[in-house]
Amino acid sequence: MADQQTIHLHVNGQAHTGNVAPRTHLIDWIREDLGLKGSHLGCEHGVCGACTVMVDGRIVRGCLTLAVQTDGCEVLTVEGLGALEPARALQQAFVRHNALQCGFCTAGMLMAALELVQNKPYATRAEVREWMSGNYCRCTGYHAIVDAVCEVLAQQMPEPAKGAA
Amino acid sequence: MKSPEFDYVKVRTLEQAIALLHANGDEARILAGGQSLLAALNMRLSEPSLLIDIGGLSVLRAIAVHGAFLRIGALATHTDIENSSLVAQHAPLLSLAVGRIAHRAIRNAGTFGGSIANADPAAEWPCCLLALDGWVLVRGPAGERRIAAADFFTGLYTTALADDEILLACDLPLAQRDDWFGFDELARRSGDYAICGLAVALRFSGSVVQSAHLSWLGLASTPLRSRRTEALLAGQPLDAATLQGVTDALLAELDPIADLTHTGATKRHLATVLARRLLEQALATRQGLQPGMH
Secondary structure (H helix, E strand, O other), X not given: OOOOEEEEEEEOOEEEEEEEOOOOEHXXXXXXXXXXXXXXXXXXXXXXXXXXXXXXOEEEEOOOOEHHHHOOOEEEOHHHHHHOHHHHHHHHHHHHOXXXXXXXXXXXXXXXXXXXXXXOOOOOHXXXXXXXXXXXXXXXXXXXHHHHHHHHHHHHOOHHHOOOO | OOOOOOEEEEOOOHHHHHHHHHHHHHHEEEEOOOOXXXXXXXXXXXXXXXXXXXXXXXHXXXXXXXXXXXXXXXXXXXXXXXXXXHHHHHOHHHHHHHOOOOOHHHHHHOEHHHHHHHOOOOOHHHHHHHHOOOEEEEEEOOEEEEEEHHHHEEEOOEEOOXXXXXXXXXXXXXXXXXXXXXXXXXXXXXXXXXXXXXXXXXXXXXXXXXXXXXXXEOOOOXXXXXXXXXXXXXXXXXXXXXXXXXXXXXXXXXXXXXXXXXXXXXXXXXXXXXXXXXXXHHXXXXXXXXXXXX
């Protein structure tokens, strides 16, 4: 039996200490030990994107990240999005555009979209589609999701650049 | 699935990592970004007893010019490479290929060195390293050595790395003014492993191809150079006749391995499609540079 390891990290701004077996995935630790079940577990080998969370400001697969690897890191999950302005705008745009039906993919979609709107404010629709292609949705057919992300990008555009695009 | 149990050590020094590798042999695996390793563990394709996490060795993450080479540290992530102006300037082939590697969340964690050491024959970086005739820098208990890309990939997921050696970095020759690079691949879905892919490195002398490197992914148990076709291209102008000659030469030279959904013949055909696409791009670019050329 592999020894448990102690980790200290922040999740959604709150300090946590955990004792984890090395093989425990970040996503399982978040869901089972912290009880934050907003992030979902789909394929468990990095393909579907349902478990996407942010570690130190960048999206990663929660099923391809060990909890022990995130010792000392800042983790952000869907439960922490309400406190962030661009994320709130994304949530509202998802509702407005019906960008979810069953909701299983939504937490991962929002995390991926958040890194996009934070880092690529001038992304084109084609770039949004490419960026979001790492997250599977089996309900919406994607168009509504892309519409919602593009709307938030347009809202964020500085005034002089609007229209020029 | 959940991975089998293993022990985990996050090392503070390279020496500690090498000592652990040396002591544990092939029971130990190096954990870099983990984007292939952890998926393989989840699917129980691999059951190491120890993971040695080198993720804290920030010295291995640098991208910098060293003499005539661009040195890419083993822990540079795919996103680091995507964002690097040094890479865009000195190894533009990598900038062309990086967007084809999986998806953003994977590129944020996965590393250049991890991809090279994993030696997946369908992965982009081994193919690019071979196209550029790059070098692999490794260190073990006996010290450092440099291995040419052509000698590094020895078989399916198999390399010239010894069990107790760690990949430190790769050296890529700096791109020159008369070089042209192209990369393309065919995949069933964006971000999937490609059915077939091609990295092209051409060096021109005026309108004539001085040397050509055609490096393939997805066709064999390792990344593959089509050296007979390359030899045919060298010394030729890039025109319609040459393009037809390349297609014929590839059909004769390539003997791809079938996968679950594509026969070898299909892959051979797709390879000629990629070669034609990229060489036509090269031709158009060179004609743009040299308005008088036809």
